[in-house]
Amino acid sequence: CALPIFIGKIFPNWSALLAGSAEAVTPGLVIIIWIIAGTTCSLVLKWLRESSKHIDEARRIVADVDKESVWERRNELLDRSRKYGGVVHEAWREFDETLVDDDERLLNTVPASEFFNERTLAPNLIGNRLLHAIPAILTTIGLLGTFLGLTLGLRNLSLGDTPDELRKGIQTLVDGAALGFTASLWGVITSLVVTVVERLAERSVTKRIHSLQE
Secondary structure, three states: OHHHHHHHHHOOOOHHHHHOOHHHHHHHHHHHHHHHHHHHHHHHHHHHHHHHHHHHHHHHHOOOOOHHHOOOOHHHHHHHHHHHOHHHHHHHHHHHHOEEEOOOOEEEOOOHHHOOOHHHHOOOOOOOHHHHHHHHHHHHHHHHHHHHHHHHHHHOOOOOOOHHHHHHHHHHHHHHHHHHHHHHHHHHHHHHHHHHHHHHHHHHHHHHHHHHHO
């Protein structure tokens, strides 16, 4: 019984949006927080799929090739990379240019990890400063809601001369604080969700890239 009550408490008063009152600030901020968090998670999943695709393509280029046969199948490998095109072909082309023919052997003058790494295979996901800043932005928007709620509560505060008026004034302040804390709570929750999704995606891609490099 307590869970439905708790869930009902953490959602803002949506009717305030239709009423056009000052309390509409909180549900408005919550909607903004949801949109930013949802868009960020969607982009992370999209970039995760793209990065996984690039890693799989790079792996398929050398799937059935051992070190002894690289020299005689060099052109075939380059043709395979052309089939995939884009990032993978460009990385393989640059890597191929560093290979040196030494008596029917190929020696790489530059490690393959310089071409097949997080920067080339997952540029949008790894080291994205804006992506890393999103959790802090969500928390900041939530805190903004808290300050706005307190401001509304203080603006409407009227202590009066009687105990009833004093009680109503304090209740007004408490209601304003509750409005603000709702936005702050959602800012913290979505910040945690985005951080977890981002970290799991980065860890998955980084692990697969390191496996490819080996």
